[in-house]
Amino acid sequence: MPTYVFRCSNCRKVFEKIMTVAQREHARPVCPKCKGRKVEPVLSGFFAKTSRKS
Ligand SMILES: [Zn+2]
Numbered sequence: 001m002p003t004y005v006f007r008c009s010n011c012r013k014v015f016e017k018i019m020t021v022a023q024r025e026h027a028r029p030v031c032p033k034c035k036g037r038k039v040e041p042v043l044s045g046f047f048a049k050t051s052r053k054s
Contacts, residue, residue: 002021003016004018004041006041007039007040008033009039009040010036010038011034011036013031013032013033015031015032
């Protein structure tokens, strides 16, 4: 199963979730830190690039 990377737009927490394509379309991930639902998907390639800076 592919791993998806998400970022919470509330607390900026970035986290990974392993889920199927079907799950990703129907289930909305919840931020593990603040339980917020304003979570946006991050392309893993993009995330790898940006995380190198920090
Ligand atoms: Zn959050």
